[in-house]
Amino acid sequence: MMPTTLARLAVVASLAAVLAAPAGLAQGDVIATRKDGFKGMAANMEAIQKIVEGRQPAAGAIAPARAIAAHAPSIVTLFPPGSDRGDTRALPSIWSDRAGFERVAAAFVTQANALVAAAESGDSAQLARALQATGQACGACHRPYRMPR
Numbered sequence: 001m002m003p004t005t006l007a008r009l010a011v012v013a014s015l016a017a018v019l020a021a022p023a024g025l026a027q028g029d030v031i032a033t034r035k036d037g038f039k040g041m042a043a044n045m046e047a048i049q050k051i052v053e054g055r056q057p058a059a060g061a062i063a064p065a066r067a068i069a070a071h072a073p074s075i076v077t078l079f080p081p082g083s084d085r086g087d088t089r090a091l092p093s094i095w096s097d098r099a100g101f102e103r104v105a106a107a108f109v110t111q112a113n114a115l116v117a118a119a120e121s122g123d124s125a126q127l128a129r130a131l132q133a134t135g136q137a138c139g140a141c142h143r144p145y146r147m148p149r
């Protein structure tokens, strides 16, 4: 075998190991990671709520809204098959109705981007409406896919 072929095989092997890593991630890790993500979004939602309720300039909501929108697309990736077991309130319907789950997750991404646009508009009334719609988009996923306490 030519040395270059060996080198290529080694690259392929290490690439395969990298690609396999997410699947090999302990389920507890992915559950903890997704919970941290949700907690971060909740904190940013509260920050925006304070701005709306305190009638502060909408511009203050830009950074927390962007943080929510930046996290939103990764939500679906944090529910790999098998991560239904452990310290989690994820309902089995996430995996049995994957298309439905991905639909509400995609709708949430769209809404999170609308929240950013509302904050950037500087229009407080628009921000208040977008905040309410975003809260509804959180609930639209929680009702069918998260265990009630």
Ligand code: HEC
Residues within 6 Å of the ligand: 031, 034, 035, 036, 038, 039, 041, 042, 045, 068, 075, 087, 088, 089, 090, 091, 101, 104, 105, 108, 134, 135, 137, 138, 139, 141, 142, 145, 146
């Ligand atoms: C696409 C579905 C989906 C969307 C959108 C969504 N959530 Fe969740 N959320 C879940 C699921 C499922 C869980 C349960 C996760 C677990 O226990 O493994 C959860 C858990 C949580 C938790 C509890 C985290 C913990 O520490 O246990 C909070 C807080 C939360 N979400 C807030 C929000 C907020 C705020 C939004 C909107 C800004 C939101 N979520 C949007 C599905 C969603």
